[in-house]
Amino acid sequence: MNVQPSKLFLAAACMCTIALLGCNDAQNKEQKPKDKVTINENPYPSTYTPIVGKPTLITNVTILDGIGNKIDKGAVLFSDGKIVGLSTTPLGESLPAPDNVVVIDGEGKWVTPGIIDNHSHLGVYPSPSTKSHSDGNEMTSPVTAQVWAEHSVWPQDPGFTRALAGGVTTLQILPGSANLVGGRSVVLKNVPNRTMQSMKFPDAPYGMKMACGENPKRVYGQKGGPMTRMGNVAGYRQAWADAQDYIRKWERYERDFDAGKSPTPPKRDLKLETLAGVLKGDILVHMHCYRADEMTVMMDVMKEFNYKIGTFHHAVEAYKIADTLKENQVCSAMWADWWGFKMEAYDGIRENIPAVHAAGACAIVHSDSDLGIQRLNQEAAKAWSDGKRAGLNISKEEAWIWLAANPAKSLGIFDQTGSLEAGKQADIVLWSGDPFSTYTKAERVFIDGGLAYALDAQQDWPVSDFEIGQVGEGDSK
Amino acid sequence: MKRLIVIALAMLSIHSTYAEKLALVGSKIHTMSEQGVIEKGSVLVSDGNIVSVIEGTEVPSEYRVVDVSGKVISPGFIGALTSLGLVEVSSSSGVVDASIETSPITKTGAALDVSYGINPDSSLFEITRLEGMTAAATGMMGGHFLFNGQGAVISLDGDEPVIKSQAFISVDVGGQGAEVAGGSRASLWVMLEKVINEAASTKSNVTSTTPWFGLSSREDLPVIKQVIAGDIPLFMKADRAADIRQVIAFKKRHPSINLVLVHGVEAWREAKALAEAKIPVIIDPEYNLPGGFDQMGATLANAARLEQAGVEVAIGMDTHNIRLAAQHAGNAVANGLSYEAGLASLTRVPAKILGLDSQIGVLAKDARADIVVWSGDPLEVTEAAEMVIINGQFVDMESRQTKLRDRYLSLMQSDAKKPSYYYR
Numbered sequence: 001m002n003v004q005p006s007k008l009f010l011a012a013a014c015m016c017t018i019a020l021l022g023c024n025d026a027q028n029k030e031q032k033p034k035d036k037v038t039i040n041e042n043p044y045p046s047t048y049t050p051i052v053g054k055p056t057l058i059t060n061v062t063i064l065d066g067i068g069n070k071i072d073k074g075a076v077l078f079s080d081g082k083i084v085g086l087s088t089t090p091l092g093e094s095l096p097a098p099d100n101v102v103v104i105d106g107e108g109k110w111v112t113p114g115i116i117d118n119h120s121h122l123g124v125y126p127s128p129s130t131k132s133h134s135d136g137n138e139m140t141s142p143v144t145a146q147v148w149a150e151h152s153v154w155p156q157d158p159g160f161t162r163a164l165a166g167g168v169t170t171l172q173i174l175p176g177s178a179n180l181v182g183g184r185s186v187v188l189k190n191v192p193n194r195t196m197q198s199m200k201f202p203d204a205p206y207g208m209k210m211a212c213g214e215n216p217k218r219v220y221g222q223k224g225g226p227m228t229r230m231g232n233v234a235g236y237r238q239a240w241a242d243a244q245d246y247i248r249k250w251e252r253y254e255r256d257f258d259a260g261k262s263p264t265p266p267k268r269d270l271k272l273e274t275l276a277g278v279l280k281g282d283i284l285v286h287m288h289c290y291r292a293d294e295m296t297v298m299m300d301v302m303k304e305f306n307y308k309i310g311t312f313h314h315a316v317e318a319y320k321i322a323d324t325l326k327e328n329q330v331c332s333a334m335w336a337d338w339w340g341f342k343m344e345a346y347d348g349i350r351e352n353i354p355a356v357h358a359a360g361a362c363a364i365v366h367s368d369s370d371l372g373i374q375r376l377n378q379e380a381a382k383a384w385s386d387g388k389r390a391g392l393n394i395s396k397e398e399a400w401i402w403l404a405a406n407p408a409k410s411l412g413i414f415d416q417t418g419s420l421e422a423g424k425q426a427d428i429v430l431w432s433g434d435p436f437s438t439y440t441k442a443e444r445v446f447i448d449g450g451l452a453y454a455l456d457a458q459q460d461w462p463v464s465d466f467e468i469g470q471v472g473e474g475d476s477k
Numbered sequence: 478m479k480r481l482i483v484i485a486l487a488m489l490s491i492h493s494t495y496a497e498k499l500a501l502v503g504s505k506i507h508t509m510s511e512q513g514v515i516e517k518g519s520v521l522v523s524d525g526n527i528v529s530v531i532e533g534t535e536v537p538s539e540y541r542v543v544d545v546s547g548k549v550i551s552p553g554f555i556g557a558l559t560s561l562g563l564v565e566v567s568s569s570s571g572v573v574d575a576s577i578e579t580s581p582i583t584k585t586g587a588a589l590d591v592s593y594g595i596n597p598d599s600s601l602f603e604i605t606r607l608e609g610m611t612a613a614a615t616g617m618m619g620g621h622f623l624f625n626g627q628g629a630v631i632s633l634d635g636d637e638p639v640i641k642s643q644a645f646i647s648v649d650v651g652g653q654g655a656e657v658a659g660g661s662r663a664s665l666w667v668m669l670e671k672v673i674n675e676a677a678s679t680k681s682n683v684t685s686t687t688p689w690f691g692l693s694s695r696e697d698l699p700v701i702k703q704v705i706a707g708d709i710p711l712f713m714k715a716d717r718a719a720d721i722r723q724v725i726a727f728k729k730r731h732p733s734i735n736l737v738l739v740h741g742v743e744a745w746r747e748a749k750a751l752a753e754a755k756i757p758v759i760i761d762p763e764y765n766l767p768g769g770f771d772q773m774g775a776t777l778a779n780a781a782r783l784e785q786a787g788v789e790v791a792i793g794m795d796t797h798n799i800r801l802a803a804q805h806a807g808n809a810v811a812n813g814l815s816y817e818a819g820l821a822s823l824t825r826v827p828a829k830i831l832g833l834d835s836q837i838g839v840l841a842k843d844a845r846a847d848i849v850v851w852s853g854d855p856l857e858v859t860e861a862a863e864m865v866i867i868n869g870q871f872v873d874m875e876s877r878q879t880k881l882r883d884r885y886l887s888l889m890q891s892d893a894k895k896p897s898y899y900y901r
Contacts, residue, residue: 127766127767127768128767128768128769128770128772129768129769130769158766158767159766162765162766214568214569218569319881319882319885319886319889320885320897322885322889323889337798337800337801338797338798339797339798339878340565340566340567340600340601340797341566341567341568341797342566342567342568342569342570343566343568343569343570346566347881348878349878349879349881349882350878350882351882351886355882355885355886355889358889359889370766371763371764371765371766374763374765375763375808378804378808378858381858381859382804382858382859384859385858385859385860385861386861389861390882390886391886392886436858436859437857437858437859438804438807438808438810438811438856438857438858439807439810439811439857440811441811466767467767467773470767470773471718471743471746471773471774472767472773472774472775472776475765475775475776475777475778477774477776
């Protein structure tokens with residue numbers, strides 16, 4: 001966002017955003033500055049550094065590539081953090097393996113892209129779930145687009161390590177669902193480390209959490225509203241109208257600046273800045289919404305204000321409007337079988353995920369749980385088999401899309417990860433067998449080609465600061 | 478208590494109005510009895526009860542034969558600890574009989590009895606049973622009293638679901654439980670001990686005309702006496718090892734009490750002592766995170782380590798999704814529990830804990846014919862119950878959920894879409 005700074009604003013920009021060329025000069029000379037202010041859109045940059053891996057060739061292995069293909073007895077090669085290629089022959093002779101390649105015999109085992117969970121609260125609602133750690137819901141106002149989940153993430157949450165053992169390589173941390181607009185999300189690489197920035201997925205776009213239904217009206221019903229669903233919708237619409245106005249203000253200043261005038265920029269508003277980011281298509285919308293009728297209303301709101309809802313989360317009734325979801329190209333992130341804990345979850349069915357997929361809409365398996373995230377492969381397996389029994393014949397290789405390509409698209413990172421394609425990040429899980437089984441475990445988890453977890457090397461499992469020296473030491477004792 | 482059981486059983490036998498002789502023939506059978514696993518056998522059923530479980534496929538001619546070859550049979554699974562029938566939708570949606578705030582008839586919670594509050598028309602009955610669960614322990618969850626009232630064992634079919642009332646009574650002796658005693662275990666255990674000793678030393682039941690100033694109400698006393706006599710099992714919820722050691726010490730002080738450890742996140746650390754004290758456990762084996770400072774030793778190996786020490790393990794604590802207990806048990810098996818113990822955790826062990834081991838959780842002569850025919854391994858997430866028999870009768874494999882599914886699959890697959898409510 002480029003603006004011409006006022007003096008005061010300039011001072012603030014110098015302190016809290018990126019270094020501004022000529023900033024001090026401008027202040028000293030008290031002259032009209034020549035440059036527009038550039039508001040830093042990445043003030044908390046990723047410092048993530050992958051674990052250094054070795055060139056690795058997994059041979060004779062069953063491969064699901066995450067975009068709907070399966071290779072029986074094939075091979076996968078990765079090197080320098082990237083996938084080099086897949087082979088349909090067991091030993092991968094066609095792949096350019098270097099001399100120092102580490103060969104893993106994958107006989108009887110399966111390889112998949114790492115699982116991507118686009119709905120987690122690890123770090124913002126961590127274990128232990130003490131009051132002092134409850135940092136996931138800014139329940140002070142129904143629209144808090146100004147808060148960023150990354151400023152709440154506690155990297156010591158032991159949940160990251162347990163999710164890793166379940167084959168999760170990338171996850172989105174969302175604010176909670178108490179608010180109409182809950183704030184920005186952050187996408188993390190699941191390499192547990194001492195700071196949020198050192199886990200932050202480089203170049204992942206921001207997401208913004210919104211919520212339909214019961215939660216906002218329950219939280220704000222006695223605190224000034226909204227107290228009804230119609231109040232909720234009025235709240236979203238007013239927020240978008242405010243954001244439109246905010247965009248127009250900045251556009252006016254841009255125009256005036258470009259016309260050689262010296263306009264005073266509007267005050268920066270962090271809340272409207274995030275909402276404006278959605279309207280401009282830079283920030284992806286993740287909306288907690290259970291009911292079919294409410295999702296349909298939200299798709300109309302989306303058209304009214306010309307923005308895009310990327311994904312409905314929970315979407316317990318997505319199966320009722322799978323045709324509309326397809327038409328509007330909105331993904332649904334779902335549980336396999338959660339239901340009934342509140343009225344808006346009353347119509348949950350076990351075939352929700354495969355029904356959405358079968359209708360040609362985008363289906364995602366998500367966790368929203370520090371336990372569920374540890375076995376998302378089993379969640380997909382349940383959905384896959386329930387669908388099959390209901391006559392929805394979806395292959396396992398198609399079903400893995402729910403855990404890989406689709407969540408990657410939902411997070412705007414599919415160009416980087418989410419499938420086993422040459423050139424993509426080597427986020428790979430080697431499973432002890434068919435991952436559509438209760439008894440199968442992640443045996444090796446590679447993130448950017450580095451070995452982040454090995455089932456048989458308990459002494460090397462990551463242990464969070466919180467757990468070190470304690471009884472269980474990260475379930476490694 | 479015995480009288481209540483007799484009444485309940487009488488009602489159930491009235492309910493099974495026809496006396497069909499039924500034979501499920503040709504499947505693998507997990508009997509959960511001394512008969513063990515039969516690779517290819519048959520289950521004979523008459524009058525709602527099991528007549529016998531036999532090897533092979535030769536059955537007497539008067540039996541109606543249902544061919545289940547290639548399938549797997551187990552006893553109906555038992556929800557070890559649920560609130561089934563006491564809650565339809567937990568949050569903001571009407572009366573929930575699984576929780577209570579105040580009551581004029583109790584001071585310690587012992588007098589509360591959930592068997593009056595069970596609604597067999599709850600949609601959870603159908604949804605749960607068509608996934609292979611045929612009975613459940615049901616009780617209140619947490620609350621403002623020392624004890625969470627008396628739980629019941631219910632059958633998931635029929636208008637009179639109670640198989641056994643006064644089946645158990647729960648007390649939380651961990652950090653949460655301490656809240657009802659003012660916030661400290663220093664008060665909780667003294668209170669619990671006092672409540673037990675008070676009831677034990679009260680010779681006869683206190684009537685409404687007897688002056689009484691005890692910690693328990695008059696109505697609580699006879700129930701606590703039954704707990705002391707070992708007639709009503711006492712479920713003690715505790716996670717951290719230190720609390721579990723207190724549970725074991727309590728058992729030593731009160732050897733007649735029939736104790737069960739519930740939740741037991743760190744139970745593995747006291748596995749040997751639990752085995753010696755003959756205290757079984759009900760756990761969620763997937764719980765492997767330090768959710769609080771009472772759970773620092775949480776591990777996926779909990780169930781396996783308990784089994785290795787000789788502790789009997791039951792698995793299954795939930796309500797709406799108690800149907801997932803089989804997946805939980807499967808994950809315990811994936812983490813070292815023996816397969817037999819995995820199945821037992823859903824059948825034989827909860828039945829024994831609830832004092833019903835000759836009736837449910839087992840396929841043996843004279844047991845209730847609660848039987849599930851599975852497509853394959855019941856602990857495998859991709860397999861499913863294909864036939865469910867409760868008290869000798871096949872249940873319809875339908876629920877509100879399957880009907881919603883069928884409605885909307887039809888709608889999605891039809892070209893000229895009618896309004897959705899016209900799809901039945």
